[in-house]
Amino acid sequence: MVMGVMEIGLAHYLVLGAVLLVCGLVTILTKRNAIGILIGVELVLNAANINLVAFNRYSHGVSEGGGVALAGQVFAIFVIVLAAAEAAVALSIFLNFYNNFTSVDVEKAKELRG
Amino acid sequence: MASMGLIFTSLAAVGPFVPEWGQMRPFVGELVLMGTIVGVLLSAFWGRRSNAVAGVVSLAGLMLAVVGLLLVRPTEGGEQFRGMLVSDHFAVLWKILLLVFTAGVVLMWFSTTRVSMHEGDGPEFFTLLLGACLGMCLMGSTSNLLMIFMAVEMASLPSYVLAGFRKTDRVGSEAALKYVLFGAATSAVMVYGLSMLYGLYGTLQIGELARRVDLGGGVPLAVAMVGILAGVGFKISAVPFHFWCPDVFEGAGVDVAAFLSVASKGAGLTLLLRILMTIGHGLGYAGSEVLTSLAVTVGVMGAITCTVGNTGAYVQMNMKRLLAYSSIAHAGYMLCILSLVVRGGSDANGVMANSAAQALLLYLAVYLFMNLGAFTVAGLVQRETGGERLEDYTGLGRRSPLLAVCMGAFMFSLVGLPPFAGFGAKVYVMWKLGANGSWWWALVAVIGVNTVFSLYYYLRVVRVMFMVESEKPEMVVSPLGGGLALVCAVMLLVMLVAFEPVLNLTGRYAKLHLPRSVPTGQVVAGGL
Numbered sequence: 001m002v003m004g005v006m007e008i009g010l011a012h013y014l015v016l017g018a019v020l021l022v023c024g025l026v027t028i029l030t031k032r033n034a035i036g037i038l039i040g041v042e043l044v045l046n047a048a049n050i051n052l053v054a055f056n057r058y059s060h061g062v063s064e065g066g067g068v069a070l071a072g073q074v075f076a077i078f079v080i081v082l083a084a085a086e087a088a089v090a091l092s093i094f095l096n097f098y099n100n101f102t103s104v105d106v107e108k109a110k111e112l113r114g
Numbered sequence: 115m116a117s118m119g120l121i122f123t124s125l126a127a128v129g130p131f132v133p134e135w136g137q138m139r140p141f142v143g144e145l146v147l148m149g150t151i152v153g154v155l156l157s158a159f160w161g162r163r164s165n166a167v168a169g170v171v172s173l174a175g176l177m178l179a180v181v182g183l184l185l186v187r188p189t190e191g192g193e194q195f196r197g198m199l200v201s202d203h204f205a206v207l208w209k210i211l212l213l214v215f216t217a218g219v220v221l222m223w224f225s226t227t228r229v230s231m232h233e234g235d236g237p238e239f240f241t242l243l244l245g246a247c248l249g250m251c252l253m254g255s256t257s258n259l260l261m262i263f264m265a266v267e268m269a270s271l272p273s274y275v276l277a278g279f280r281k282t283d284r285v286g287s288e289a290a291l292k293y294v295l296f297g298a299a300t301s302a303v304m305v306y307g308l309s310m311l312y313g314l315y316g317t318l319q320i321g322e323l324a325r326r327v328d329l330g331g332g333v334p335l336a337v338a339m340v341g342i343l344a345g346v347g348f349k350i351s352a353v354p355f356h357f358w359c360p361d362v363f364e365g366a367g368v369d370v371a372a373f374l375s376v377a378s379k380g381a382g383l384t385l386l387l388r389i390l391m392t393i394g395h396g397l398g399y400a401g402s403e404v405l406t407s408l409a410v411t412v413g414v415m416g417a418i419t420c421t422v423g424n425t426g427a428y429v430q431m432n433m434k435r436l437l438a439y440s441s442i443a444h445a446g447y448m449l450c451i452l453s454l455v456v457r458g459g460s461d462a463n464g465v466m467a468n469s470a471a472q473a474l475l476l477y478l479a480v481y482l483f484m485n486l487g488a489f490t491v492a493g494l495v496q497r498e499t500g501g502e503r504l505e506d507y508t509g510l511g512r513r514s515p516l517l518a519v520c521m522g523a524f525m526f527s528l529v530g531l532p533p534f535a536g537f538g539a540k541v542y543v544m545w546k547l548g549a550n551g552s553w554w555w556a557l558v559a560v561i562g563v564n565t566v567f568s569l570y571y572y573l574r575v576v577r578v579m580f581m582v583e584s585e586k587p588e589m590v591v592s593p594l595g596g597g598l599a600l601v602c603a604v605m606l607l608v609m610l611v612a613f614e615p616v617l618n619l620t621g622r623y624a625k626l627h628l629p630r631s632v633p634t635g636q637v638v639a640g641g642l
Contacts, residue, residue, distance in 0.1 A: 014313075021306055028299050037295050044302035051309035060316035071318050072309075075260050079305055082267045086301075089271050090294045093278050097287045106295070109288045112361040 013054030020047035034094050034104040038087065045083045052076045137194045140201030141255075142182035143209045147248045150175025151241055158237040165228060165236030169220055172240040176217040176247075183210050192627055197319050198261050200388070200627050204471050205255035207623035208384050211478055212254070215376050216247045218486045218598065223369045225595030226493030239279060243373065246272040250381035253349075257392045259308045259318040262385065266304070266345055269381055270297050273374060277366040289365025296358045300348035307341015310334045320389060324396020327404055339408070342389065343415070349382030350445050353419045360426070363438035368496060371434055372489035375441040380478050383448050386412075387474060388626065390455040391467040395628050405456045413453030413553075417560040420446025424564050427571045433492045433502045436571065440528055441485065443568060448477055450557045451543055454550060472617075472624035473546045479620065480527070480539040480609060487602030488524040491517050494595045499586070507575065509584030514591055518579045520599040525572040527606045530565050535609035535616075540565065542617070 020043050027040030056072025063069040094104050101108050138145065153171050161167030183206055194201050220240070231239065249268030256265055274297060278290025314334055315323035327335070344355060351359040363371040390408060397405055423443030430436040454470040492502060494517060499506045510518040527536030544561055547554045609616050 017306075017309075024302070034291060034295060038298065041295075041298045041302045044299075044306055048302070048305040048309040051306070051313060055309070055313035055316075059313065071260075072312055075263075075309075075312065075318065078260060078264065082264070085271060086267065086298055089274055090298060093274060093287070093290045093294050096278055096281055097291045100282070100284045100287045106291070109291050111285055111288055112292075112364050 010054055010058040013050055013058075017047040017050040017054070020044070020050065032105055032107050034097070034106055035091075037106070038090050038094075042083060042087070045079055049076045049079055052079070131196065133195060139186055140194070140206065141199065142186060143179045143213060144248055144251050146175060146179035146182055147213075147244055147251065150179070151244050151248070154237055154240045154244065163234040163237060165231055165233055165239075166224075168236035168240045169224060169228070172244055173217055173220045175244070176213050176220065180210055180213045180217070183213070193257075193319075193321075198256065198258050199252070200255050200257050202255075202627035203623045203625040204384070204388075204475070204627075207475055207620065208254040208380070208478070209251050211475070211482055212247060212250055212377055212380065215482045215486060216243065216373065218482075218602075219243070219369055219373045221594065221598050222372060222486065222490045222493060225592050225598060226490065226497050227367050227369050229497065235279075239276070242272040242276050242279075246270075246276065246373070247377065250377050253381040254384040254388075256385075257320040257388050259311060259320065262389075263301075263305060263308060265385070266301060266349065269349070269378065270301065273297075273370075273378065276370045276373070277362050279370065280367060283365075285365040286367075287365075289362045293358050293362045296355075297348060300344045300355060304341045304345025307338040307344070310338040310341070314338070320392040321396055324393040327393065327397055335404070339411075343411070346382050346386045346389075347415070350379050350386070350449065351419075351442050352415050352445060352449055353422045353442075356419065356422065356442050359442055360430075360435050360438040363441075364432055364435045368434065368489055368493035368502075371438070372486060372493075375437065375485050375489070376478070376482050379441065379445045379448070380482075383445070383452065383474060383478075386449075387452055387455060387467075387471060390452060391471075391626055391628075394456045394467065409453045409456040410553075412449060412456070413557055416446045416449030416451075416453060417557055418446070419443070419449055420561065420564045422446075424568045424571075427568070430571070431504045433495075433504060433507070433575075434489075436504075436575070437485070437488055437492065440568070440572070443564065444477075444481055444528075446564075447540070447543060447561055448474060448481075450547060450561060451477065453554070453557065454546065467626055467628075468624050469546060471626055472620050473543050475620040475624055476617065477539045477543060479616065480535040480606070483602045483605045483609070484524050484527045484536055487520060487599050487606075488528070490595060490599045490602065491521045491524070494591055494599070495589070497595075498589045498591075504575065504578055507578050508582040509579070509586060510589075511580040512588075513584075513586060514589040516596050517589070517591055517599060520603040521579060522576050523603040523606060525575050529569055529572045533610065534606040535613070536606065538610050538613045538616075 024040045024043030024047060027043060028037050031037050031040060052072040052075050056070065060069055060072060098104050150172055153175060154168050157167050157171045186206060192201065246269050249265050252261065252265035253269055256262055274290055274294040277293045278287050280286040311323060312318060315326040317323050347355040362374065390412065393408070394405055420443045423439050423446055427436050427439035427443065430439060451470050451473045455467045495506055495510070496502045510521070523534055527534035530536045530540035540561070544558045548558045
């Protein structure tokens, strides 16, 4: 560690996660393009991943018996896998929407009203 | 062999996990469902991708799973598979109800949407239906954060595809788009909340972390609770996460709408019940701030949800949309029940949680038949007239007396009027809430006022069917469809006549596994 450089700790990761969360939420709420909204969702999921991994590394890395606890890391892996599955499903639905509406603009999705 | 055994024993503390048969037994429903999914996929190779064969295979699998679950004598239950899943009476009855309902949806598919489905799409359709059903089974029996996330996603992903299953249908693809975007956003927020819970308390077991909740959580705990309520509220379609519900019901096929109306909501409610109960038990039901605020939040959410559902249904002229708002309202009533679970006070043995579980199971058992029947009639009318608007129901009393009488029964039952079981279920819920006193009386009042409000739009359907003349020709109803509607209507009558046995049955199954109560000795310091 270079002297004078502040050591990076849990708080930094949590702030990064919070910033990603806010970016993701803003993206979800403001984007009109379905793929843009999906990118926002991925940002929120990755904010959660950073939290999980950082918490595991800095706070909860030791099990009660003194061994290694990896709950957070494992959770993060599952989140990544499910995010991939979700993206696959979402993109195929967007493609189908595009075939019917020739657009992925969510503003176009207003035939169902009432 | 000896060395293998040695390896296994030395790894037993952390190492590979070999489940025992005794652990698997309560999950026979899920196991049979998995086998059925494989069977449906394989049937595509032999049955020339026949839709009917896939339907029959999945129906047989669902029946087998129900029989398997009925044969299981649920023990007092407990955490299985290292706490990933929980087995108890409550979960078993929920799974039985869900599987019976899904079997009903498959029968409904045979009588309504089968004719319009492209030959060869059946195997995919039933794989998705059973996959969503499997996820919903798991939602009813877990109290581990990772499993909660997995189960919710497992229930959601096939549901998104099912909503847009009719590929060339414009409204169907729009419904799927809205559903997937809304679902992905809420589940992402939920994962963020779950990561906060993990960070605060250092465990993924809700029972474990509930014991540490009193360490204080402040803002991160609130974020976590909002996240969980968003993720689960989306499945329940609780306000303010209900926007998808009417659009998806209108855009999706009638069978998919029927499936989502009961299964998705029921799964969300059972999951939320278990989460709240586990938190309440972990806190020892002491009147702590966390519990009170949770109970109030859930109760208020329920009150707002049923009010929004009922007022939204007022102006609907589309039958599926009307039923969607009606299902939002019913989800609101059931949410009100859940506010009982986290009641503060001197309830150390989970009596309150069990009686709330009983009320929820009872309501779900009745609601299942009401909605299955109503959607079946809607599907049959759509199949015959090609429409799903209220004017397509004009003169139904003359065109098809059987369907009209059944639909009338479902409408009366959905309002909660006497000769049908909807009355018993609703009165029981109101009585349970009222017996608790204090501010729960406000919920009783809200439910009562909502019932009066809902009279108008449910009875409007009855009026259109019997009082409005129409020139439309008589309808030919397939025996299967008519029979299914009739069975549902008769079940509603029987369940009110035999209300006592139904109450006893749900009471017998309304036992939740309570995490072992260990005094907070080894407290791991939170991350924040």
